[in-house]
Amino acid sequence: SQKIEQNSEALNIQEGKTATLTCNYTNYSPAYLQWYRQDPGRGPVFLLLIRENEKEKRKERLKVTFDTTLKQSLFHITASQPADSATYLCALESNYQLIWGAGTKLIIKP
Amino acid sequence: EPEVTQTPSHQVTQMGQEVILRCVPISNHLYFYWYRQILGQKVEFLVSFYNNEISEKSEIFDDQFSVERPDGSNFTLKIRSTKLEDSAMYFCASSETVLPSSGNTIYFGEGSWLTVV
Numbered sequence: 202s203q204k205i206e207q208n209s210e211a212l213n214i215q216e217g218k219t220a221t222l223t224c225n226y227t228n229y230s231p232a233y234l235q236w237y238r239q240d241p242g243r244g245p246v247f248l249l250l251i252r253e254n255e256k257e258k259r260k261e262r263l264k265v266t267f268d269t270t271l272k273q274s275l276f277h278i279t280a281s282q283p284a285d286s287a288t289y290l291c292a293l294e295s296n297y298q299l300i301w302g303a304g305t306k307l308i309i310k311p
Numbered sequence: 312e313p314e315v316t317q318t319p320s321h322q323v324t325q326m327g328q329e330v331i332l333r334c335v336p337i338s339n340h341l342y343f344y345w346y347r348q349i350l351g352q353k354v355e356f357l358v359s360f361y362n363n364e365i366s367e368k369s370e371i372f373d374d375q376f377s378v379e380r381p382d383g384s385n386f387t388l389k390i391r392s393t394k395l396e397d398s399a400m401y402f403c404a405s406s407e408t409v410l411p412s413s414g415n416t417i418y419f420g421e422g423s424w425l426t427v428v
Contacts, residue, residue: 235416242424243421243422244404244419244421244422245354245402246419247417247418247419250416292354296367297359297367297409298356298369299356300356301353301355303352303353304353
């Protein structure tokens with residue numbers, strides 16, 4: 202079955218720098234992959250979706266890449282701000298369900 | 312901006328009791344979902360619902376669970392006889408179209424935190 206791996210260790214980044222988070226999957230390449238933000242005690246909030254035929258997607262300070270050869274997606278936040286501190290989840294479709302990574306906690310230090 | 316709303320935000324219940332979690336999906340959405348997240352763990356899919364019937368369900372969604380759309384706006388998750396391990400945050404979500412065909416965005420509610428004691 203499809204498995205998703207995200208770095209379980211918190212990522213500490215200095216304000217203004219670029220934060221890069223990794224999502225690896227183990228099985229077949231999904232038709233698309235999504236990134237969500239989750240704040241403590243809150244529901245996931247959709248950020249970006251990238252399809253298998255897209256190499257890169259951008260939205261304001263966010264950029265997502267999708268490498269089906271490496272079975273990996275990278276999520277970048279440029280010019281990071283303390284307000285970007287949250288847990289970031291990747292999710293992909295498998296058997297008509299969304300399955301989720303455990304998320305990576307991002308801490309942006311002022 | 313339209314949003315998915317859930318009630319209650321937090322419920323404490325005795326083991327063995329029935330619980331109903333309520334959700335009001337976004338009004339023009341046709342697909343509804345329940346997910347759960349045990350504290351500190353991954354978000355897990357429970358069930359999807361379309362056209363008044365279950366589309367998909369996971370292994371977690373056993374006979375103790377049921378979903379219903381009792382009227383035009385509410386979507387409920389019922390747990391018949393709660394167990395300690397049912398303690399989790401339960402998220403309702405909705406989308407305009409089905410996920411696999413379009414990769415469409417799903418919108419999550421703020422969650423209902425269930426504590427079984």
